[in-house]
Amino acid sequence: MKFLFDLFPVILFFAMFKWGEGxxxxxxxxxxxxxxxxxxxGAAxxxxAPIMLATAVAIVATIAxxxxxxxxxxxxDVMLWVSLAIITLFGGATIYFHNETFIKWKPTVLYWCFGAALVISQFALNKNLIxxxxxxxxxxxxPVWQKLNLSWAAFFGAMGLVNLYIAFNFSTAFWVNFKLFGFTGLMLAFVIAQSLLLSRHVKDPQ
Known part of the structure; x- marks a missing residue:
């Protein structure tokens, strides 16, 4: 249920863009x-129009x-506040300048913020967020917790790079599809892979 709740703005972004395309x-x-x-x-x-309308809906959905x-x-969660700040900034720029480049950067900035938070917390604050x-x-x-934390940081870094590649080498429509289905699939695959690897190290709670 939480997974769908977290995806709520992305799903609405996708749905509104597809409606606007049609x-x-x-x-x-x-x-x-x-x-x-x-x-x-004052005009678009x-x-x-489709990407601008979808962006506005995603901002409203995150606020909701x-x-x-x-x-x-x-x-x-702090990261939800961070997500709101980033989508408001980059989404607002897309709407104001009617330029899709800004919203295409949003997932990368968000993923890199997540990754940076994990690394900085571990090495500068001695806290393992994962x-x-x-x-x-x-x-x-x-040691496994430390590796897990860094593996998530690396994953978020890679996701940011993948987003840039898809966003600026394929059509906007393809990027919107990948934003929902591609990134969700990559996330699920990573979680499953992590679960399989961690199963060897899990301790029974005393």
């Missing part, structure tokens, strides 16, 4: 109606995620 004039009309005050020059072309958690009295998140579910030797 109805470009209608998408342009919505951009003109609701976003014209945020757009440099038919080809620009945080609002939902706050209303239920639940803690909002251990803090997973120690209630897993009991592992200290």
């Amino acid at each position: 109805h470009p004039e209608a998408a342009q009309g919505l951009v003109q109606q609701y976003l014209s005050g945020l757009v440099s020059g 072309t038919v080809s620009q 995620q945080i609002g939902y958690l706050l209303m239920r009295g639940k803690k909002v 251990r803090l998140m997973m120690q209630k579910q897993l009991v592992l030797p200290d």
Whole structure:
């Protein structure tokens, strides 16, 4: 359930882009109606409208995620706040400049922020963030926790590079598809691979 909750903005981004692709004039009309005050020059072309509309929906969806958690009295993860800041900054730039380049950089910046947080916490603050998140579910030797933390940092670094390659070597439509299905598939594959490797080191809780 949490997995789908985390994917909520990405799913809406994908759905709105696909709708805008199929109805470009209608998408342009919505951009003109609701976003014209945020757009440099006050207008967007038919080809620009789908990505701009999808970006606006993703920003609103991320805000809604945080609002939902706050209303239920639940803690909002730091990374969700970071995600909101990044999508607002890069998404806002995409809408204002009607330029998709900014939103295409957003996943890379987010992944690299995640990776940097893991590395800096381990070496500068002597904190293992992966251990803090997973120690209630897993009991592992200290060296394995350190390797696990660094492997996630490396994975996020690689994901950022993959995003840049896909974003700037393929069409925007292909990138939007990959953003949902490709990255989700890579994440699941990595988690499964990690689980298989960790099974040799898991200790039974005393």
